[in-house]
Amino acid sequence: MDLNSFFASVEQQLHPEYRGRPLAVVPTMADTTSCIAASYEAKALGIKTGTQVGEAKKSVPTSSSSPATTPITRSTPTRSPRPSNSPAPSPTPPPSTRWSASLIGREQEPPRARKIALEIKQSIYKNVGEALRCSIGMAPNRYLAKIASDMQKPDGLIGLLPSQLPRAIAHLDLRDLPGVGARTEVRLNAKGITTMEQLLALDRNGMHKLWDSVWGDRLYHWLRGANTGDDGAPVSTGIQKSLGHSHVLAPEFRSHEGSWAVAHKLLHKAAMRLRMEKFYTNSLTVSIRFALTKEQTAHIKSKRHTSGIKHSGWAMEARFRECQDTLTLLEALRGVWAQRPQGGHFTKPFFVGVTLRNLIPEDEHQPELFADPNNRADLSATMDKLNLKYGHTTLHFAGMLPARESAPTRIAFTQIPVQYGVDYM
Template structure:
């Protein structure tokens, strides 16, 4: 067994590359993908031709046009990008073991056999790139990172973009990263950076040589020790985190930004979050609503509630918070809506309620109705049955 265990594939300008694949006339030309439409908002992705002009994720549409007068702006098509993600993942998984799909454009692959050696890993990457170009198209490319663990492989994947391939291991660490700032590393937030600076850890070389137990004290968490051990080359597996909430948020297209329409989108988001809560056998005892207003301002409230997984109950709470908001809102325009079901626990651990009455770990009548709705929607398609009037708003800018 060689020194390498993980291959990290970071798709190159994935959304823009997919659009260039679908529109051959755009290949080799600057392209940016916008969150809502091609006339407002910000860019959520840009081709490398556009990046050469300074257009990047978060660049406002008006500024993108100023920086690159010949740019083509296209509204995002998230479902299309997901379909291409599945195509790419299927091909990669036939050639090696796709261990995790880290995001819509990132894949983590477990290496074995000859691919654990440097020559074998590079040969595997070349074969993967050739097959993607042949079976999907030449615009679909990725930068590869090879390492003894997921952290070093991910960092290596960022070193040569686009379409590159680099490796990291104790053989070339930390010198290979000497040109990077400490917060260029994934997982180093502003808060952690400030703590590291306070501990006189100014650069990656010093961080690399840090005693992992000292890192635990700086982070105030075992994650600091895990991070430094992984940076030093130890095979530290990713751990599943305990889920504390279920939420969805949506940046609204212009036709949904009036208050009545935004309210109906919020109802749709609430139903979606509650369905996911039931899918995992959990209940929530806190409901939250967040509304971003135009031109500026955020209204956010949450309330404690009975531990539940009943969609009708959460929709009632949703309405209560919108009534509070309406008194302050009236004629304002809504840019985004988000809902969150927090303080999550397992249904099987919920105590009974003598006054309801409700037996321990037993769904209420409303929760059983919600479960039947889930069964019908799973059988006949999402939204076949819903609770009153809502406004589905599918599209890219949805989180949760």
């Protein structure tokens, strides 16, 4: 089940004056930012996720914008109810704009499955909001169900029966397959696969060679209705592998001092999430993007950010013993930061990202033989108690003080903020 144009639909539910009009949800009210979501009225006029706000205003002067900062927008996914007889959700917990569930027993009979799907739609309409619509896909496995949920929008309901596969998806584009993005499509085209019909004509060995991994084996069987891979090919466990935060710097923070303060704030948030979600980590990656002038872009290879800024990039990873306390992570951040490039093309940072990788669940963490002499874990636990009660920036290390109010929690393309204590993150 996929909630259609979710962020825009929530704003239309909260503000009836937006209904029936082109609406874009944006992280901040600025022409240089990009649309997080667009209503179907806006999509019909060419405005979509990623469209620059300034360009959207030029193409549709009467369109409206709404900042994605309201707690109601963030919390609505957790309020979307299921009928009492609907199946249990998948291992992926809310909040999310997409859910999957496994039907059991007689629920798998197509008429019963369709009845459950219609009850979910009606429940959302009655209990959450009439402006919210969802598309539901039903299929023998989760991969095909995701494809089906995208085949009819908005407010769609598509079921793919085993007897219809794989011909029922032969008309789709390669990019309609989850996991096939622009780069993968180019790679497939280079190997002679340009249509879904050509892909489906391959046997299992051909699919394996095409992807050069067990992913090809899995895909071969999934597209034909199988529920798992073949020959013990592992299916993703769904265990989270990383977490982090990134931020486009406000003009006043586009300096080495300002970007360090924001990086410090991002780490503060990520470390707290690490503990709230009960993980340890042994890897930290820092990424920085540096804005370039027109003269500089003429001499070096550059990329264009969604804001229109041409830039160069840098990233570095640090490895350390498993930990979850802020102070140890801060030491790792400081070590990486000292090695950032300086001078030349690296004087105007405008984007910073901090990511914690190789997440280890608490119950799999191996405690060290000797206790931490500085009680770092207890210090972080005490900070968490105060920050959960009074706000996430109530108690923090001094390095983030200049950026304490910067990098606020926003709705991102890939994550809806979760509420911890009195704040969202």
